[in-house]
Amino acid sequence: MAEIVLQSISHSYEAKRGALDEPTRGRPAPTYALRDVELRWRDGGAYALLGPSGCGKTTLLGIISGLLQPTRGRVYYGDKDVTALSSRERNIAQVFQFPVIYDTMTVRQNLAFPLRNRGLGAAEIDRRVGHIAEILELTEVLPSRATRLTADQKQILALGRGLVRQDVAAILFDEPLTVIDPHRKWLLRRKLKEIHKQFHHTLIYVTHDQTEALTFADEVVVMQHGSVLARGTPEDLFRRPAHTYVGYFIGSPGMNVMPCEVERQAGGAQARVGAYEIPLLTVGEAAAPSGRLELGIRPEHIVVLGEAEAAGGLPVSVAAIEDHGRFRIVSGRLGDHRVKIRLGQVSTPGAKAGSPAIVVGGTVRVRFQPEHICLYRDGRIVAPGAGSAGEESA
């Protein structure tokens, strides 16, 4: 086990290894699936690679596992440069999008397969297979054909083929819950967490599902268009997304982002969005006049004001209300800008005196919680919200 380091990795599926970016001999410049990715994965960490389809996360995984050779850049496991090594020679395990099992083999043979290929003795193979099967709760099905297993058991079996090996530096997961029934997903996810606690393998988990990423990982890496946009703890990415895209991508619904201007006055700072003024606690470097400034606020951090305090609030015209059971999402407009508001409790109409009526076509008065407002210049964060931790996220 060792730290995994990716050093300025670029990959193009068209270009040959070491190819240049410039058009050569009449060929157009290659398009890159990954561009200058620098990442360091701590030994024993649980990481998630999050991003939309086509952002290069599966490519990155392939480069870590050795299924792909990067066009440029180097991969290190600890001090060892493994860039040129094939997956067979790297000590890595991977679980794929759909369960890959060997159909003609029994569960036991499946688990023994990687060990047999590495020439271990029969007694040692039996011991390890038995041990891992017990941990994965596969002992009872060991003699049966692997095709008989349910989809989630097959996925666990695929994971088991990685765990039986004692040399694995990391286990990679490529959207492993895609074909699993929703009600089995959380079981499998819990299993993964348990295994991580027990074995302390480095786990790298690729997904486009933010819930999976945020619940699984100690640290989430967000990717877009082949580069790393942000990395941080789930808490960080929710509270202080380093990039407007991250703010939008993480959270349901995503962060509200609207262009603004910042004014500093005697009484404090203000952001001006269209005709409306929003008080700020801090402006950070946003005071500098250059660049395109934007204000970001999570739908959770917009408070609908009661009639008593409504006078100072921002008017949001309500266009739609979605009821999600545990919460409601109000979509509306503040001036020219779309705004989404997440309301915690579903209030029974007329239950509380003075609570504002929210109806489609109507207008509500809201307040942006100043401690949760983030400011962005050209998409990058310049003034993070000072929000206190501990509130429910995502």
Added chain:
Amino acid sequence: MIEKTRSNKAWLLLLPMTIVVAFSAIVPLMTVVNYSVQDILGPNTKVYVGFEWFRKVLRDPELHAAFLRQLLFSFSVLALELPLGVGVSLVMPRRGWAVSASLVVLALPLLIPWNVVGTIWQIFGRTDIGMGGAALVKLGLHYNYTADRVDAWLTVLVMDVWHWTPLIALLCYSGLRAIPPAYYQAAAIDGASGWSVFRYIQLPKLKNVLVIAILLRFMDSFMIYTEPFVVTGGGPGNSTTFLSQSLTRLAVGQFDLGPAAAFSLIYFLFILVFCYVFYTVMNRVGQG
């Protein structure tokens, strides 16, 4: 409760299908059944003979010989074409222009009409003007498919392998292409050797395709007629006379309609039973 209405219109809707099946299968088959239990002495004189023809056909030593020859031929064909077809499909290119090129080259023999295939090999094998035959003779081999039984057999066999291996190769190639890359990647990570990849991934994934290929090749080779007829005419002697040729001789040559009909039915039932048993067994194995 949902109200169900009864309507006899359903019978009307079944009618077109019934007519088609009747004319395509039932009527011709029943005609054969009809002949098989009668002795037709003249246009208007026929005698019901029961299973007489079946007994006669089943005891005919000439047909026994043809049947054994046929079995030997079909199994030789399968034994040669299957491994060869799988092998070819494994080495076929996976990307680039070479894919189309290899597909076209492979498909060529399949596009040639059967009697043309026979003619090609009839000429190809000739020792005077045929490239293949003349070359063998030049190499000092005593090759003559018109006189030597073994040579005639080998010629017909090689011709069939040439003609039909591409079918198996193409079927297997499509089967191989359908295997998701993740299987190969997982195998690489598990440290599997090339043989293991073939044995535990490619072969199991090709199983369904191979079952179809075996069925097709068995049925086709068991019914082979045109090519050996053109190349050897069933000779020398009876050495390349297969079942369908015996049948034609019986029905068209000697005009023995009764025995020919009985023979046809046995022939048909054998193929049917063989395919059914094979298919069922293979499916059982799959669920094992």
